[in-house]
Amino acid sequence: MLKDNPRFARMVGGVPERLGLWMLSHLQYFQLGAHKQPSDVRLIKQVRRERTCLMSAFECFTLHSLAKACGRMPGEIAEVGCYRGASTKLICEAVGGVHSNKTVHVFDTFEGLPKSSPPDRGIHDENQYACSLESVREYLQPYSNVRYYKGIFPATSEPVNDLQFSFVNCDVDLYEGTLGCLEFFYPRLVPGGILMSHDYSMLNGVKQAFTEFLADKPESAVELPTSQCMLVKRG
Numbered sequence: 001m002l003k004d005n006p007r008f009a010r011m012v013g014g015v016p017e018r019l020g021l022w023m024l025s026h027l028q029y030f031q032l033g034a035h036k037q038p039s040d041v042r043l044i045k046q047v048r049r050e051r052t053c054l055m056s057a058f059e060c061f062t063l064h065s066l067a068k069a070c071g072r073m074p075g076e077i078a079e080v081g082c083y084r085g086a087s088t089k090l091i092c093e094a095v096g097g098v099h100s101n102k103t104v105h106v107f108d109t110f111e112g113l114p115k116s117s118p119p120d121r122g123i124h125d126e127n128q129y130a131c132s133l134e135s136v137r138e139y140l141q142p143y144s145n146v147r148y149y150k151g152i153f154p155a156t157s158e159p160v161n162d163l164q165f166s167f168v169n170c171d172v173d174l175y176e177g178t179l180g181c182l183e184f185f186y187p188r189l190v191p192g193g194i195l196m197s198h199d200y201s202m203l204n205g206v207k208q209a210f211t212e213f214l215a216d217k218p219e220s221a222v223e224l225p226t227s228q229c230m231l232v233k234r235g
């Protein structure tokens with residue numbers, strides 16, 4: 001499998017990853033354009049042009065679609081791992097755009113990835129994917145419903161301790177951060193609420209966190225055709 005090939009590690013980050021995503025996404029635009037809502041496809045193209053985005057077009061579509069569905073449920077919205085804010089903008093647009101009163105809580109170090117641990121197999125470097133809070137805030141300035149929390153999650157979670165969530169996008173690339181998201185958000189998901197993660201089938205640390213966390217839970221990770229998976233909270 002590609003993810004177990006040592007060459008894969010050298011593709012992560014930088015030009016090869018971005019070029020691969022660019023080519024893949026341009027193929028996917030054709031498929032999306034054939035049968036999806038034109039306004040959704042336009043939005044995905046626009047966001048991917050505006051900001052470096054680490055998701056393919058299909059992954060952007062899945063994120064937008066799930067956030068839209070869950071945005072209609074009671075509960076707030078969260079994202080852990082926003083990088084340059086492209087995924088956050090898709091979420092914001094999905095939950096009503098600039099006039100939405102649904103709060104979107106965004107957690108990031110805004111200094112890139114923290115240290116990895118053994119399950120991550122050394123694929124990433126510390127501080128990879130760094131983008132400042134000021135830059136993300138400026139990009140998302142039209143959305144007054146976004147709240148930012150800077151630092152390593154879950155140490156930054158205290159302000160949202162008492163909230164319930166209908167949708168969480170977890171995109172932190174690493175075992176410890178993914179486990180932290182699961183441990184924090186699982187008990188705070190409303191019934192039917194969804195926690196989605198990027199890279200479930202691409203990064204061993206992410207998959208291991210889900211496998212360990214769900215071992216004693218009634219839910220399973222629902223694997224999607226992209227690298228993503230989702231966890232739907234039982235009632």
Ligand SMILES: C[S@@+](CC[C@H](N)C(=O)[O-])C[C@H]1O[C@@H](n2cnc3c(N)ncnc32)[C@H](O)[C@@H]1O
Pocket residue numbers: 052053054055080081082083084085086087107108109110111112113114128129130131151152153154171172173174176177
């Ligand atoms: C792959 S990037 C996110 C990509 C973004 N969602 C997109 O689609 O463009 C990973 C992000 O997670 C952040 N991150 C990783 N672990 C974290 C943690 N434990 N707490 C906060 N932020 C974290 C990094 O700073 C980085 O911005």
